[in-house]
Amino acid sequence: MATLQTQTAARFMMAPAVIMLLAWMIVPLSMTVYFSFLRYNMLMPGMETFTGFGNYEYFLTDPAFFEAIGNTLLLVGGTLLATIVGGTFLAILMDQPFWGRGIVRLLVIAPFFVMPTVSALVWKNMLMHPVNGLFAWIARGLGFEPVDWLGSLPLFSITVIVAWGWLPFATLIILTALQSLDQEQKEAAEMDGAGPVSIFYHITLPHLARALTVVTLIETIFLLSVFAEIYVTTGGGPGTASTNLPFLIYVQALLQYDVGSASAGGVVAIILANIVAVFLIRMIGKNLET
C-alpha cells in the first residue's frame, strides 16, 4: 500500500514518540542502575561513594525485604484470585437476561473509576473503622466484637480494597470475551445433547481461557505497583506487615533518603515486572499477527 513518498514521511512521524519513549526508558533506568551502586543519601549530597553491590547486599538481606516480597506476592495473588473468580461469576451473571441490565452494569463498573486514595480512605474510615465504621456496627448488631481490620489484618484488608477496585476490570474483560462466544457453537452443543454445566465446562471455559490469561497478566503488571492504598491506610504497618516492594522502596527513598538502597530495590522491582512482561508481550505479539 505504501509508496516511497509515504514511507519517508512515516519515519518522521514516528520519530518524536519513539525518541521520547527511548529517552524515558534509557535515561532513568540507567540512572537507577548507576545509583544502585552508590552510597548516596539525599541528606548528605556530594558524599556519594562507589559501593559495588553493597546496596544490594543491604537491601536483600534486610528482613523487611523478604517480608515485602512476600506481601507483594500475597497481595497480587489474593487480588488475582478474588477478581478472576468474582469476575467470572459476575460476567456470567451479567450475561443473563434480567431487568435493568444497563444500570447494574454501571453499578458494577463504578469502583474501577474511583481514585485509589478516595476508595482507600472510604474503606478505612467509613467501613473498616473499628469504632465508627459500618462493619463494626454490623458486627455489634450481630453480637460480635468488631474487628480492627486494618490494624490486625492489614494485608488482608488492603487486598480487599484493591480487589474491589479491580473487580470491574476483570468482569468487563471476561464479559466481553463471553459475549464474543458464537451462539451457534452453544446451540450445536445443545443439539449434541450437552447440558448447561457441560456446555460451560467444555465450550465456554476454554473460550474464556485466553481472556483469563490476559486478565491475569495485565492485572499482575499493575498490581505489582500498588502504592496509594497502602500509603493512605496503614503506611505499611503495623511495622512492615503491609509493606509491599514499591512501598518499601518509597520508604527508603523519600523517608530515609537512601537513594542507593532505593535504587537497588528499584532494580529488583524492574526485574520482577520484566518476568511477567515477557509473557504478556508474547501474548500480545501473537494477537498482532491477526
Add this chain to the structure above:
Amino acid sequence: MARAVTTNRKIAFTVLAWLVGLTLFFPVLWTILTSFKTEGEAIATPPSLFFFDWTLENYVEVQERSNYLRHVINSIVIAVGSTTLGLIVAIPAAWAMAFSPTKRTKDILMWMLSTKMLPAVGVLMPIYVIAQSLGLLDSLSILVVVLMMMNLPIIVWMLYTYFKEIPGEILEAARMDGASLGKEIVYVLTPMAVPGIASTLLLNIILAWNEAFWTLTLTASKAAPLTAFIASYSSPEGLFWSKLSAASTLAIAPILVMGWFSQKQLVRGLTFGAVK
C-alpha cells in the same frame, strides 16, 4: 436465543444481579450519602441510610476553602495537559504505524507497550533527583511530563487500533483524487478518526486523573492534584468524615460519569488487543 426465557428465571436473576450490583456499589453510595449528612450524623449509630436531615453545608465548606479549587485545577491541568500532549505526539506516530507499516512496525509497537510495564518505583529515584535538581518538585510541569510518558504507550496503542479500522482504500481514493498528504489527513483521515481520538482522550484523562503514585511522591502542596489532597486526610479524625465525603464525591463524580461512557475503550486500551 429465540426461545422464551421463563419469567421466573428472569425475576430470580434480576434480584440476584441488583443485589450484587448494589453491594459492590455500596461504598460509593455510602460516600455520596454521607456527604449530605452533618458530621455528627456521619458517625452516629445506628448509621442512617436515607432518612436523615440532608444538608449542603459540607459542600459549601469545601467550596469555601480556596485551596480545594486549586487542587481541582491542578487535577484538570495535569490530566488534560498530559493527555493532550500525548495525543499530539501519538497521532502522527500511530498514523505512520497504521498506514505505512514496515517489518519493524509490530516490534516497535510492542516495545512501546513494554515501556508501560516498567514499574514506576523502578525509576522513582532518578525522576525525583532530576526533578529536584531542576527545581521542578511540586510543579505542574513535571507531573504533566511524567504522566504523559506513562500514558503515551496506551495512547499510541489505542489510536493505532482505531486508525487500523479505517479502510486503507478510502485513503488511496483520496490520493487518486489528488489530495496531498496534508490534505488527506485533514479532509479524510481526521474526520473519520474523530470518534477514536475522542475515546482515547476520554480514557486517558481518566487514567491521569486517578493516577496515584507520581501525584503522591512528586508533589507537596502547590501542585497537588485531588489524589494527593484527599490522601492528606488519611488520619482518622471522625469529625471530618462528612466533609471528606463531600470532597471525595466532588473528586470522583466527573470521573464516574466519564467512566460510564468509556467502558468499551477500557477493554480496548488496557488489554492491548489481547482480547477482542
Add this chain to the structure above:
Amino acid sequence: MGAITLEKVTKKFGNVTVIPGVDLEIADGEFVVFVGPSGCGKSTLLRLIAGLEDVTSGAILIDGEDATGRPPARRGLAMVFQSYALYPHMSVYKNIAFPLKMAGIDESVIKQKVEAAAGTLNLTNYLDRRPGQLSGGQRQRVAIGRAIVREPSAFLFDEPLSNLDAALRVNMRLEISELHQTLETTMIYVTHDQVEAMTMADKIVVLHDGHIEQVGSPLDLYNKPANAFVAGFIGSPKMNLVEGAAAAKYGAKTIGVRPEHIELSTEAGEWAGVVSVAEHLGSDTFLHIQVDGIGQLTARVSGEFGVRHGDRVWLTPPADRIHRFDGEGKAM
C-alpha cells in the same frame, strides 16, 4: 488521449517477484479487461498503473509520456475501488466534488460538473445523503461519479462488481458498458469473473502468476486459446481437457473440447460413458459423464436432453472443434 503503454514492468515485494516483466499496449478508448485467478497479479498491475504502488523496474507511459515516477494525483487517471471507498462522513455531493475541490476548482464550476455527473448516473435525488444511507448499487454509482467528474484519460476499475448480488451485477455490467460507449474513454477493468471479461471487453489480458498468457479479443481467446491455461479459463463450463491415449490419437499430449461442442447420442459415438449427474435447466442440460478410459467429462446440450443418473450415453468431439496442446501446454 488515453493510450497507456507498459514496458518491461516488474514488481517485487521484498524477495517475492509478483510480476516478472510485462509488456502491454493499450490504445485510446479501448475497454481492456485484466482477468485471471486469485493471486495472478491483476490487481497489482492495476495499482502500478494507478501509481498506488511503485514499479521495481520498467516504465509506464501515458500518452507517450513517462509517468513512472509521478504520484497518483498527477497521472490523470481515476479509480473505482472494489469496496467503493466512499468518504463516509461526506454527502454524495461532497464525495463527487472532492477531486475537483482538491484541484482547486471554482465552487460554481464544481456545482455544474457534479450535477451533470449525478444526472448521468441517476443520483440527482441522493446528493444530500451519506454513503451509509445508500444501497450497494447506488454507492457503486457514486464511486463511478467521483471518477467521471475528473474527466480522466483512463478509468481503472478494481473488481467493482464483486460486492454486489447476482442480479445487480448483471445490471451494473450493462451500465458500465453503456458508460464506455457514451464517454469513449479508455477503461481498464480487473475481474476474476470471465463472464464479465467476455461480455465487456474489447481486449482481454489473461494473467497467471504475473505472466501474460494471452492478449486478444474475447472471441479470439474463445476460438484460438494460446495454451491450455487460457483454454481452461475462458468459457463456462470449463473446457474438457483430456490426456493419454485419447489425446495421442489426435497427435497431441492434451486435447480440449468445449462442453457446448460435444455431440451427444444415446445410441452411438466415439466415446462411451455413464451419466453421473444430469442438471436440467430447461434452457440447457448439463451432463457430467464418467467416460470409459478417460474420466469425468462435462457436456452441454441446448434445450432438454432427457437422460438421468446411470444412463449410458455416447460422446463425439467434432474434428474442427478439437484444440490440441503439446507437452508444455501450448496450442499446436
